[in-house]
Amino acid sequence: MKELLKNIVGADNVLADEPMSAHTTFKVGGPADYLVSPRSIEEVRDVIALCNSQSVPWMVIGNGSNLLVGDRGYRGVMIRTVENMQQIFVTGKTIVAQAGALLSAVARQALKHELAGMEFAAGIPGTIGGAMMMNAGAYGGEMKDIVSQVTILNENGQICQYTNEDMAFGYRDSVLAHDRLIALEITLGLEEGNRDEIAAIMNDLAGRRSSKQPLEYPSAGSTFKRPEGYFAGALIEQAGLKGYRIGGAMVSDKHCGFVINIDHATADDVRRLIEHVKKTVFENSGVELTPEVRLTGEF
Template sequence: MHNLLERYRQLRELISESSLKCDEMLKQHTYTRMGGKADLYVTPANYEELQLVLSFARTHQLPLTILGFGSNLIVKDGGIRGIVVNLNHFNAIIRESDTLIAQSGAAIIDVSRSALTHHLSGLEFACGIPGSVGGALYMNAGAYGGEIADVLVSALVFTPEGELLRLTKEQLELSYRHSNIGTNGYIVLEATFQLVPAEHDTIKAKMDELTEQRESKQPLEYPSCGSVFKRPPGYFAGKLIQDCALQGVQIGGAQVSTKHAGFIVNVQDATASEYIALIRHVQQTVNERFGVQLETEVRIIGEDE
């Protein structure tokens, strides 16, 4: 604890005090409403502050975690050691001709709405994805037949050493729910999307249709991490789970949604341990019944309590 307070004081001398918190409860920053404390929680005001934080982490050999919106994420009950960085202050969205340049902390939903405003098509699929631009790139987010790789041109990133790079989508190695951003330790600063001019009403009609589908099928009334599992080749995860009669099964406050079997919802102050235990139970049951190993789409990070 003494060492943590010392690091807090040292970091406070480098960045604005409003950008830094100690022992921040991460359940306040995740869509599941679960997660323990971050030792140091930083919301940089600008790229310069972020570079200072990266340099500080390297100098003091502190682990550094980028949180994003915490939508496709489970933070364990023991929290995260070192520095957790939230880039939500980086949320500008700029139009240049038929492209949109969005900072990593902007909501991908807001980028899709900006595209609508500018009569640009291509991001309709993202109108209901509850994550940041950075998070969407990290996992090549997709829905309803579209994905980030379809419209991404390039990304501006910091390397772990603080070097600024412009990377093409090919260099990010995007595939189904995957990129090399995490592997290489890149920190996304902004993304450039190539879109296509289209009629406002046509774009809006598609977004309205997808929003209706999402609201009618997904359990949005409870905290969750979204779709828990990747789609196994030749199957649908939700159908496999449903056929195992797992809907409604509950461990502690975590429940397999009765509305959509691919979702696990926090119905009553679930802990991350309960949520993860239910994920493992679903995986084991589906594997025993159908011989299919469900792979998680959600990231699980942090330490056990």
């Protein structure tokens, strides 16, 4: 398998038995059999065709900022966009970005070209492809508001164009979370803006993030989706879980909505803490929390 993968993406872009702790913001996770970094849409398609023909499981990832990989790792091929698929093109009020472009980098381009609408996403540490899966959002904005078209690879290896409507964006949800589809290239429609005003909004949001969120510790951001009519962090605090620890994983005492890796946590510590929080919050308030972070691999 290794040689076949190398033939597609080049020897430098295939890693075997690669610890996923090095590729996720939680900094936990065992080895992926293979971690490959394709350089083009065609290479993504060819890697997936190879995996399918060999019955090898595969998964596409971006920056690993919403991902918890089990301690025993992932049996199959992790296809990582963030390494070699980061190109961004700006024409008029339109930005076209490859799936592996970081939201922060796309937002910098928007600022440079005085395009407004992307400010909310500047501090989200994921790729724009990952942001399609989750309809990433913050401070009143979400990707749904600015996406006009997405180039998609479907299960049959066909490349097609999805409109905003086709993406079926919902709260931290899209068609990609349900069907086996990959976002390859994303087109954003932005508005003309003023550089100083765009920069001021980005700075303000960055300040709000660093004052409220435990950015000094590894995490995957908000661990749970916001339940309708509630805030996950407040429910967790009311359930007496502020600072609650299992092994090296802890409910942040700065923001209870974040599970953080405070001291060499294992993926199992994090998983067990998530389960404990869900159970305790349900017993305390009757509200069922749904994890936003996506679990994969063997625990």
